[in-house]
Amino acid sequence: MSASPLPHLVGRVDERATLDEVLACVRRGSSAVCVLRGGAGVGKSVLLDYVAAQASGITVTRALGVEADMELAYAGLQQLCAPFLGQADRLPEPQRDALQVAFGTAAGDPPARFLVGLAVLTLLTRASEARPVLVVVDDAHWLDRASLLTLEFVARRLLAESVALVAAVRDPEGSAALAGLDELRVDGLDPASAGELIDSAVDGRLEARVRDRVVAETHGNPLALLELYRGRSAAELSYGLDATRPEAVPDRVEEDFARRAGMLPSATRSLLLVAAAEPAGDTRLLLRAAEHLGVVPDAAPAKAAGLVEFGDAVRFRHPLARSAVYRSANPAERRAVHSALAWASDPVHDPDRRAWHAAQACDGPDEEAADGLERAADRARRRGGIAAEAVLLERATDLTPEPDRRGRRALTAAEAHFSAAALDRATAMATVADLCPLDATDRARVSRLRARVLFARSRSDEAAPLLLDAAAQLSAAGSPLARETYLEAISAAVFSGRVHGPAGVAAAATAATAARRPGAALGTSPSDSLLDAIATLLADGPEQGVGAVRAALGPFAHEELDGPESTLRWLLLAPVALEAFFHHAWDFVAWDEISARAVRLARGIGALGVLPTLLVYTAGVDVFHGDLDAAARKIEEADVIASATGNAPFTYASLVLTAWRGEERPALALFDDARTRATRRGEASLLAVTGYVQGVLCNGLARYADALDASRAVVEHDGFNFVGLSLIENVEAAVRCGEPHQAASSFARLDALTRVADTGWARGIRARCRALLSEGDEADRLYRAAIEHLDEDRVTAEVARAHLLYGEWLRREGRRRAAREHLRTAYDLFAAMPAAAFAERARRELAATGVKVRAPAEAIGARLTPQEAQIAALAAEGMTNPTIGAHLFLSPHTVEWHLRKVYTKLGIGSRRELAGVLALTAGGTPARV
Known part of the structure; x- marks a missing residue:
């Protein structure tokens, strides 16, 4: 679409300058986003016309949101992409397929919304290679929800493409739409410009006092000035025929229309x-x-x-x-x-619109119309339009005459609204379903939905018992949903952090285990077997459960998945599995293997809803592997994706990373904020991780009394997460504080937790902590065993701490030469991570042995931002820019833009030199991407 005729604008000097800069950006090869916000009639549409008219040499594509009850999934996005769809065949196959299914031009599994977003981003980027692209959207808040959310995703990923997005959103209706993007506030015209506009609309010459009154009445709203007073005479206005009325300006304009x-x-x-x-x-x-x-x-x-x-x-x-x-x-x-x-409407090519209009034509219940809407909802679901499915089913419910069928449709609509994150509508439709006759299974589904809504609104421990009750109802009814609901109950209990009590993990797992009685419906897949094993672990404890979990690992880790739906189910179970391997089985290898596979699978199907969580688990692997920069890259990617998808950043991961880095000031600020939020929302697990990470930080800083207090709060809490890790910090701090009884008590608990696991990680931690409580040859033997076992599983961060503790012990034993060897090893490992507090602790100990250590030179990789480092690492592995873009949900242009900055910072000329230069970072620590 070419540029539009230039509209007549009065005033708006600042607004025009902002929009002119948007166009200048894309002409320079950069991206720009500008969201115009203001009330009805304030002039947003005219400004959109202005920027389109000024876009000479730029391809302009436009879409208009329309206030209509119907939600045709991806209809708005299809308007925007129409000029470029001829190039869709050039998209990578997963993106092409997702776009075609979303637009209804091909059949297939429902596409992930974010994979559709990546396809649109790639399509716009490729179109901009010929000439810059300007995307103009009016009344964006009235786009169908799938289009609006996809557009938000694309806007947040634009960076180095010659693509600009300018959208108009009406306040207050659209306050949540496109939130957080660069915006331009559009208010009424200034008095002088408003006076000029009213003069152009009125026949005759207005007196100044009348003009001032008219401008004040309308608050300078251009549409009101033009539409309420166009064609009126100066005499009419002078004698008060249009005196001020109490209605809001938009209401008066609509009344005039x-x-x-x-x-x-x-x-x-x-x-x-x-x-x-x-x-x-x-x-x-x-x-x-x-x-x-x-x-x-x-x-x-x-x-x-x-x-x-x-x-x-x-x-x-x-x-x-x-x-x-x-x-x-x-x-x-x-x-x-x-x-x-x-x-x-064409019944073949446009059956959904036909069904919608037929429904709107009804003046009462009509099963034929309701059935048509239900079929349209099913088509919307298969295109990935969950929000559209929910709206269509809600209207079908309204038209359904028979109470039983009405209840089932209301329940299905409620579940679709929940999947679309419309929690208020989900609750409302669940209430409608509640008022209808339902069988036992559907009644349990309503209970489950209410519990899921509660958990989504607040991460407190109130949701777990409700989910357990719903799971029991589903199990009694023989529904396959019982297994999934028990998993949700376990997840909710894990998140709340408690082990015992009616909302605890043990209660959830015990109920799940009881559901496996003879005759109960059981799954036979590796995922089902793993869930059984986890339930045993949590219900019966490590003695019975750890072996079952480890036996289920192989089949689960290598389970064959036959499509996006089975893959997504696997991905939803992966975090619970990782919690079990991390906190109970002490299986670092399984943690690494499962989290890496989960990230690959999530990227492969575009599952950005779960990818950030999985990236955080791989970042945890990097922390214990001793590569904090790699962890930072993954956490930043997780936070960027979470922001693009409208979710909160990952506080847990940032807390752990900051503590291990030893950054005291930012860490303490994060701790205080986390405690406040955890207390307010009842997130016991967040309180637990805060105690653990403060223990790590304070032990690194050699502030052992603070470390003891922080870790004691976790080990005395009836918690599920981070208890084992906190016991490690507690033993070390208690020994240093001269509290042998506390140290022995904590070690006894840690010994019981790690002995049954029998992994290199577990054996090494147990030996290291026992060494702190031992003397003489026994302590010496245990420290050496700890280093050997921890190195066996490549838990580098814990290996470094074992060398540090051993070196400290050797120095106190008067064995200075041996102490220097281990303290130097510890210092080098901590400096390479880099873990500043522990490195400084090792440096001070080395100084006490008579060895002076220079401050480490800045690692080459430290010059790069986390995203630059991530892209550089992938490029060094030989990935092309499009492949890196698909991997990180960026356009190839953005990848190239980052690489140019990398080359400049590293002083190299091309990607061929990357591998050699990056090998110098972090003391040769392998990159983990």
């Missing part, structure tokens, strides 16, 4: 009503519907009244004009128009 529509000939009013009821604006469709109504099309009076423009598509002068026409019609007139539009 309705007044103008009411003065039109009957045939024209009917034609306008057809146009107002059909958001697509397809002129041929409107003419067929008008013919069915027996209306002779006569658009000229409506055009003369300034209400609408007819061309290939129908465009109302303003959304308020559309709503005025629709609302001013009586219900019978609206039903007749929708009936005609249903008749005119």
Whole structure:
């Protein structure tokens, strides 16, 4: 689409300058995003016309959101992509398939929304290679939800492409739409500009006092100035014929549009009503519907009244004009128009729109219409349009005459609303379902849904017992959903952090185990077997459960997955499995293997909803492997994706990373904020991790009393997560504080937790902590055994701490030469991580042996941002820019932009030199991406 004619603008100097800079950015090869926010009629649409008109040499594509009850999944996005769809075959196959299924041009599994977003990003990027692209969206808050969320994702990933997005959002209706993006506030015109505009609309010369009154009445709203006073005489206004009224300005403008529509000939009013009821604006469709109504099309009076423009598509002068026409019609007139539009819609190529209009034509319950909407909802689900599915099912519920069927549809609508994160609507539809006759299984599904909503709203421990109750109901009814619900109950209990009590992990696991009684429905997949093993672990304890978990590892880690749905189910179980391997089985190898596979699978299907969580688990592997920079890269990627998908950043991961880095000031600020939020929201697990990480930080800083207090709070709590790790910190701090009874008590618990695991990690930790409590040859033997066992599993961070503790012990034993060897090893490992507090502790100990250590030189990789380092590492492995872009959900242009910055910072000229230069970082620590 080429540039539009330049609209007439009064004032708006600052706004025009901002939009001009947007265009300058894309002409320079950079991206830009600008969201115009303001009330109805304030001039956002005219500014969009301005930026489109100024876009010479730029490809302009536009979309318009329309206030309509219907949600046609991806309809708005299809408008925007229409000029570029001829190049869709050039997309990588997973992106191409996702886009085609989303747009209904191919059959396939429901695509992940974020994979659709990546496809759109790639499509726009490739189009911009020929000439810059400007995406213009008016009334973005009225786009279908799938399109709006995808557009938000694309906007947050734009960086180095010649692509700009300028969108208009109406306040207050659209306050949540495109939130957090660069925005431009559009208010009423300044008094001078508003006076100039009213002078152009009124016949005759206005007195200054009258002009000032009119401007004040409208608050400088341009649409009000033009539409309320256009054609009025100066005399009319001077004598108060339009005196101030209490209605809001948009209400008055809409009333004026309705007044103008009411003065039109009957045939024209009917034609306008057809146009107002059909958001697509397809002129041929409107003419067929008008013919069915027996209306002779006569658009000229409506055009003369300034209400609408007819061309290939129908465009109302303003959304308020559309709503005025629709609302001013009586219900019978609206039903007749929708009936005609249903008749005119193609049943083969546009069955969803036909079903929607048929439903709107009903004046009471109608099973045929409800059935049509249900089929449309199923098609929306298969395209990945969960929000559209929910809306269609909700309307189908309204039309369903038979109570049993009405209840089932309401329940399905509620579950779809929950999946679309519309929690209020999910609750409302669950209430509708509750009022209908339901069988035992459906009644349990309602209970489960209410518990899931509660857990989504607040991570407290109130949801777990409700999920357990729902799982028990489902199990009694023989529903396969029982297993999934028990998993959710375990997850909720794990998150709340408690082991015992009605909301605890043990209670959830015991109930899940009891559900495996003879005759109960059981799964036979590796995922089901692993869930059984985890339930045994949590219900019966490590003695019975760890062996079962480890036996289930191999089949689960290598389970064959036959499509996106089975892959997503596997990915949803992976975090619970990782918690078991991490906190109970002490299996570092399994933690590494499962988390790495989970990240690969999530990237492969575009599952950005779970990818950030899985990236955090791989970052944890990096922390204990001794590569804090790699951990930082993954945490930043997780936070960027979480932000792009509307989720919160990962506080847990940032806390652990900051503590190990030994960054006291930022760490303490994070700790205080985490404690406040955990206390307010009842997140016991967040309190636990805060105690653990403060123990790590304070032990690194040699502030042992603080470390003892922090870790004691965790080990005395009835917690699930981080107890074992906190016991490690507690033993060390207690020994240093001269509290042998506390140290022995904590070691006894740690010994019981690690002995049954019998991994290198578990054996090494047990030996190291026992050495702290031992003397003489026994301590010497245990320290050496700890180093050997921990090195066996490559838990480098714990190996470094074992060398540090051994070196400290050797120095106190007077064995200075041997102490230097281990302290130097510890210092080198900590400096390479880099773990500043522990490195400084090792340096001081070395100084006490008579060895001076220089401060470490800045690692080459430290010059790079986490994202630059991530991209550089992937490029060094030989990945192409498009492959890296697909891997990190970035466009190839953004990848190249980052690489140019990498080359400059590292003083190299091409990617061929990357591998050699990066090998110098972190003392040769292997990159983990």
